[in-house]
Each structure stands twice: as structure tokens, then as C-alpha cells.
Amino acid sequence: MEENKNMKSFISDAVDCKGGPADRTTTGGWVSAALILGIEVSERLSTMGIFVNLVTYLIHTMHLPSATSSNIVTNAVGTAFLLSLLGGIIADSFLGRYWTITASALIHALGTCMLAISAAPKLRPPPCDPSSSGVCGEASKMQMTMFYIAVYTIAVGIGGIKSSVPGFGTDQFDQKDEKEKDEMAQFFSRYYLIISIGTLLAVTVIVYIQDHVGRTWGYGICAASMFLAVFAFLVGTKRYRYKKCVSSPIIQILQVIVAAIRKRKAELPSDDSFLFEKSSPETSIPHTDQYSWLDKGAIISSRERGPDGSTIRNPWRLCTVTKVEEVKMLIKIMPIFATTFLFWTIHAQMLGYSVAQCFTLNRSIRSFDIPPASFNAFYIGSIVINLTLYDRIIVPFWKQSSKGAQGFTNLQEIGMGLFFATLGMAVASLVEMRRLYIVRVTRDPTTTLPMNAFFLVPQFILVGIGGTFMYTGQLNFFITQSPKGMKALGTGLFLTTTALGFFGSSILVTVVKKVTGTHGWLTPNINNSRLDCFYALLAVLGSIDLGLYMICAGRYKAHPVENADKPNSGKV
Structure with missing residues (x-):
């Protein structure tokens, strides 16, 4: 009897840190998951705190043109998400998730330290000389080289962390145990909540420190938080459950x-x-x-x-x-894959041109100046509120009124994400038309315009609502519709759509600049640009993409096995 009881305490498909069978009484569970989520909190705090405010740093400190600055940010973020696919393959087939997370977190912290050093006054160009008619000297090749090394080192760290944290977190729960299976379902919702909390702290507290205390302090705090998270993660080594590597x-x-x-x-x-x-x-x-x-x-x-x-x-x-x-x-999910990355091209504008717009407008509330990048808090806030309303009110009501229906299907959620993002760009175009009219009236593009920055809030909120549906719909679709032995690849495909979206933004900006010319839609100074036309172009492309997506989604048929497991995943 005692022997059978001991056998039940061991988990058949997991091992402990010494390679022996994992004991459910001493390994795994919420304590282990919390230590793993600490890495994710720090990653979001650092990554969003850095990248969401990087455009203003490149324009106003490194003195680069707005279009060039936007492309630098979108390329770096795109590379980070693209590396997530490689990180997932390395974790599943070679290093394992534990060592991938450890190495990636340390690489991320190292890159953040390098960025903090590169932001020191002696390693960036001097401030603009008022006597030189506003002409500013761009950062030197040496200064930009150090900047690029730091940013792309961070991107490597992000790729390893994002590909492995969700999987290693779910490894701490046994799907064959009913109690732990329910806890694993809660882990996904708490994981997304953690992402949102970390991002909110980043776009408010960290951005404020960068703008009002100093970039070196802001980046240094990000690096310190990652080192602390790694230390806490390593403390839990003996408590984790590990899965053996599988073939690629x-x-x-x-x-x-x-x-x-x-x-x-x-x-x-x-x-x-x-x-x-x-x-x-x-x-x-x-x-x-x-x-x-x-x-x-x-x-x-x-x-x-x-x-x-x-x-x-x-x-x-x-x-x-x-x-x-x-x-x-x-192969069957590739058409859905190909028609969803444009959302992330639109999302990229929230980190780039929308922040640059905020910088030109009145952001004061009495004596307090809101940092331009902190307007992304409206984007994140709309995600949190929309997600809460959907899970706590809409889905329960739907279940009662529709005989147990689980809410929108994954494909419907993706379609709604594309719709709201497209609507957000249409609204952004109209608001930008108003901003450019004020630029012409004031006739001084160098001063803060007499227009409240809160006029930009609707575009942040609409794209944020779209982000709620797109993120949950895409992630669930690619995981549930991928083969059971390729779930990491499914997660990688989801992250790859994000990467392609950011790269697509850079390509689109480059093409528009070449087609419209030096004095066209995207000039170095956005007050002399036609950003309203660029946003309108994105709205048109979004409408076309939504139409193509609806055709692909209508023709998609879930695999019989997967459809049995997830009846709502493959229906439109």
C-alpha cells in the first residue's frame, strides 16, 4: 500500500534536477511557476521600458530622422520575435528550457547594461546648438555601433526568454492530475496578466525615470531587475520539474x-x-x-x-x-499565418510614429508633463479592461444564453483583432489631419502645438482592443491547431507573425519614403510629413487583409483529432 502511494507521487513524464523521477510533493506547482514568471515580469519591464521610449531617444538625443528611428525600433523588435522561433527549437531539442531561460536572461541583462553605458553623456552626441538654426549633429558611427550591439544583444535574450518561459511554466503542472490541470489553465490567464502588469509599469514608471532622471538610471534599473529575477530563478532549481529534449x-x-x-x-x-x-x-x-x-x-x-x-x-x-x-x-494553418501579421505592422506604429506624435502635442496635466511613450498605457489598459470584461462578463453571459457556448472562436477573435486595428488606423488618420492643420496655422513646427495629446488616445484604445482579440486568438489557434508534438513550433509561428509584422513596418516605411520622395509622406520631421496619408494607407491595407483573412478562415477546416479536442478552435 505504502509503495503504491509513493509511486503515485511521482510524475511519469518529468524529472527533477538530478535526473530522477519528479516527486509532485516536492517539485512543481505554483511556487515554481511564480519563480519562472519572475523572469517574464522583468523581461516585460525591461523590454517595453526600453523599446516603447526608444524612438524619442533616437530622434531627440541621437538626432536621427523620425523614419530612420522608427525603422531601427521595428527591426530590433522584429528580430527579437523572430529569434523566438530559433530559441524554441534550441530549448526543445538541445539545451532544455531551464538552461535556455538562464542563458537568455543573462544575455538580456548584459545587453541592458551595455545600453545603459551607451546612454552616458560622453557616449552620445552633444545637445543641439540653439545658435545653429536647430541643426543637430547625428550620432557618430562608433556611438551607433555600441547602441546596435546593446540593442541586438537584448533581442537575443528576448528570443530565448519568450520561447521558453510559457512552456517551462506549464511543465510545473501535471496534465494527468485533475487539480494540477485546472491550475495550469489558471497559469495561462495569470501569465497574460503578468505581461500586462509588467508592461504598464514599463510605460509609466520606467519611462518617467528615463525622461526625468536619466536614461542611464532607467536602463540600469531594468538590468538590475533582470539580475534579481535570474537569482530568484536559480534559487528554485531544485523545485522545478524538467522535461527531456525531443527531436527537432x-x-x-x-x-x-x-x-x-x-x-x-x-x-x-x-x-x-x-x-x-x-x-x-x-x-x-x-x-x-x-x-x-x-x-x-x-x-x-x-x-x-x-x-x-x-x-x-x-x-x-x-x-x-x-x-x-x-x-x-x-501546411493548413499557413494561410491564417500569412493573413494575420499585418496587425503587428499596425501595432508597430504605437511604438513609433504615435509616440513621435505625442511629443509634438500638449501633454500637461496642470504642472505634470506626461512622457510621450507613457501614452502606450492606454493601449495596455484597454487590453486589460477588455480582457477582464470578456472573461468575467461576456463569456459567462454567453454560456447562459447560448446553451454552453464558450464565446468567440479563435478565428473570430483574430478577425475582430484585424477589424479594430484597421479602425484604429482610420481614426489615427483623421486625428493626424487635425494635427497637421494646427501645424499649418501655428506656422512654427518646432514648438509644442496647442492641441491636447489626449486626442491620440482613441487610436491607442482601438488598436489595444484589437490586440486583446489578436493575441489570445492567435496564440490559442496556433497552439491548438498545431500537432501535439510541435506545440513549441506553434508558439514560434505565433511569435513569427509578430516579427514579420515589425519587419513589414520597416519595409513599408522604406517603400513609402522612396515612392513619395524626400518631401513626401515621411520626412525627418513629422510636422512636415503626411502621416495622415500613411495611416490611411495602413487602413486600406488592413481592409484588404481582413477580406483575404475572412476567405482563408472560411475555408479552414480543423483536423479531426484537434477538432475533437478543441471544438471552437477551427470554426469561423
């Missing part, structure tokens, strides 16, 4: 494609039961007819038959039906 999903995808190409001339059997399958009924995935050319990778040819009739398996020539179907599932 990228290798599996390549194996299926190579095997199908090698047998491209083979005839598919009329009965799919003749295709190769050795997975157990519990883990196998039923065969589907879509993308049938991939099925050729599961054909057993004479080269895979041994002398005794047994199957000789080379994964680069013969794959199971389950492996083939997993690749099919990834």
Missing part, C-alpha cells in the same frame, strides 16, 4: 518532404491502410486526402522491405502516416 520538429518536416519527393513517381495505394503506420491508436492521427502528394512519403516500396518481409525504416525515405498528417496540419 524542423527535421521531421524535412524528412516528410524529402521522403515524398524521393517517391514522387510512386502510385498511391487505393486503400490507405497499406500506408506505413506504427504509432499506437492513442497517438496516431487518421489519414486525410488533403495534400495527398505528401502521402507518398508513407508508401512502403521494395527498398523498405527486408529479406524476411519486415519493414526497414529510414526516416528520410519512409515516414509514418501520423508524421505525414502532422506536416499537413502545419
Whole structure:
């Protein structure tokens, strides 16, 4: 009896820090999850505190043009999210999540320290000389080189942290235990809440310190918080549950494609039961007819038959039906992937041009001047409020009035995210038209304009509402519709849409500058630009993208296995 009780306390698919079976009474749970979330709090505090206020630093301290400054920020953020895909592969296949988080957090802290040093007065260009008609000397190549090294070191750290923290946090809960399964569901909501709290602190407290105390102090506090979070994380080493590394999903995808190409001339059997399958009924995935050319990778040819009739398996020539179907599932979600990253291109404007707009307007409340970057608090606040209203009021009401319906499906949430983001850009264009009219009336583009910065709040709120639906809809869709053995890749695809959106912003800015010319829509000084036309262009592109997305979402059919598990995930 005592032996059976002890056996139940061990978790079959997790180990402790020494490599032995993990004991649920001494490992995992909320204490472990809280220590892991500490890394995420610090990452959000540092990352958002730095990047949300970086455009104003580049324009007014490093004396770079507004379009160049915006592109520098979007490229750095895009690189960080793109590296999350690589970080997930490294964590799942080589280092493990614990060591990936530890190394990435230290790299992030190191980059933040370097940025704090680069912000010292002697390592940045001198202030503008009022006697030189407002002409300012741009940062030197050496100053920009040190800046780039610091920022992209931070980006490497972000990639490793964001790819591993959610997975390592959920590793602390056993899905086979009903109590811990419920706790894991709570972990996701608390994880998103932690992101929002960290971001709110970043765009208010950290930004205020940067603008009123000094950049070096602001960045130094970010670095110190990360070092403290790493120390707390390492203290919990003995309490964590660890999962063993698995084979790379990228290798599996390549194996299926190579095997199908090698047998491209083979005839598919009329009965799919003749295709190769050795997975157990519990883990196998039923065969589907879509993308049938991939099925050729599961054909057993004479080269895979041994002398005794047994199957000789080379994964680069013969794959199971389950492996083939997993690749099919990834291909099916690609149209959704391709039509959702424009939202993040719009989101990038909240960190770039919208902050630059705030800088030109009256931001005073009595004697207090609100930092321009702190207007992103309205973006984050709208996310928190909308998420709370949706979870606490709308979904419970929906369940009662619609016989247990769970609320909007993931695809519907993504569509709503695109709609609100597009609406936000349309409103932003109208507000910018008003701001440019005041610029023309005052005839002095160098002074603070007699227009209240709170006129910009609606565009922050609308894009923030869109962010609520897009973030939760995309993340849940890519995780639930990805194969069970490729959940990390699903998370990576979600983060990659963010990266492509930020890179798309940089490309769009570059194209618009070349097409409209030196004195066109995006000039070095936004008071001489036509930012209203740029926002209108984004609204038009958003409308087109929304239409394409609705077509793709309408044609999407969830895989039978995944659809059974998540009935709302693949419906429009």
C-alpha cells in the first residue's frame, strides 16, 4: 500500500534536477511557476521600458530622422520575435528550457547594461546648438555601433526568454492530475496578466525615470531587475520539474518532404491502410486526402522491405502516416499565418510614429508633463479592461444564453483583432489631419502645438482592443491547431507573425519614403510629413487583409483529432 502511494507521487513524464523521477510533493506547482514568471515580469519591464521610449531617444538625443528611428525600433523588435522561433527549437531539442531561460536572461541583462553605458553623456552626441538654426549633429558611427550591439544583444535574450518561459511554466503542472490541470489553465490567464502588469509599469514608471532622471538610471534599473529575477530563478532549481529534449520538429518536416519527393513517381495505394503506420491508436492521427502528394512519403516500396518481409525504416525515405498528417496540419494553418501579421505592422506604429506624435502635442496635466511613450498605457489598459470584461462578463453571459457556448472562436477573435486595428488606423488618420492643420496655422513646427495629446488616445484604445482579440486568438489557434508534438513550433509561428509584422513596418516605411520622395509622406520631421496619408494607407491595407483573412478562415477546416479536442478552435 505504502509503495503504491509513493509511486503515485511521482510524475511519469518529468524529472527533477538530478535526473530522477519528479516527486509532485516536492517539485512543481505554483511556487515554481511564480519563480519562472519572475523572469517574464522583468523581461516585460525591461523590454517595453526600453523599446516603447526608444524612438524619442533616437530622434531627440541621437538626432536621427523620425523614419530612420522608427525603422531601427521595428527591426530590433522584429528580430527579437523572430529569434523566438530559433530559441524554441534550441530549448526543445538541445539545451532544455531551464538552461535556455538562464542563458537568455543573462544575455538580456548584459545587453541592458551595455545600453545603459551607451546612454552616458560622453557616449552620445552633444545637445543641439540653439545658435545653429536647430541643426543637430547625428550620432557618430562608433556611438551607433555600441547602441546596435546593446540593442541586438537584448533581442537575443528576448528570443530565448519568450520561447521558453510559457512552456517551462506549464511543465510545473501535471496534465494527468485533475487539480494540477485546472491550475495550469489558471497559469495561462495569470501569465497574460503578468505581461500586462509588467508592461504598464514599463510605460509609466520606467519611462518617467528615463525622461526625468536619466536614461542611464532607467536602463540600469531594468538590468538590475533582470539580475534579481535570474537569482530568484536559480534559487528554485531544485523545485522545478524538467522535461527531456525531443527531436527537432524542423527535421521531421524535412524528412516528410524529402521522403515524398524521393517517391514522387510512386502510385498511391487505393486503400490507405497499406500506408506505413506504427504509432499506437492513442497517438496516431487518421489519414486525410488533403495534400495527398505528401502521402507518398508513407508508401512502403521494395527498398523498405527486408529479406524476411519486415519493414526497414529510414526516416528520410519512409515516414509514418501520423508524421505525414502532422506536416499537413502545419501546411493548413499557413494561410491564417500569412493573413494575420499585418496587425503587428499596425501595432508597430504605437511604438513609433504615435509616440513621435505625442511629443509634438500638449501633454500637461496642470504642472505634470506626461512622457510621450507613457501614452502606450492606454493601449495596455484597454487590453486589460477588455480582457477582464470578456472573461468575467461576456463569456459567462454567453454560456447562459447560448446553451454552453464558450464565446468567440479563435478565428473570430483574430478577425475582430484585424477589424479594430484597421479602425484604429482610420481614426489615427483623421486625428493626424487635425494635427497637421494646427501645424499649418501655428506656422512654427518646432514648438509644442496647442492641441491636447489626449486626442491620440482613441487610436491607442482601438488598436489595444484589437490586440486583446489578436493575441489570445492567435496564440490559442496556433497552439491548438498545431500537432501535439510541435506545440513549441506553434508558439514560434505565433511569435513569427509578430516579427514579420515589425519587419513589414520597416519595409513599408522604406517603400513609402522612396515612392513619395524626400518631401513626401515621411520626412525627418513629422510636422512636415503626411502621416495622415500613411495611416490611411495602413487602413486600406488592413481592409484588404481582413477580406483575404475572412476567405482563408472560411475555408479552414480543423483536423479531426484537434477538432475533437478543441471544438471552437477551427470554426469561423
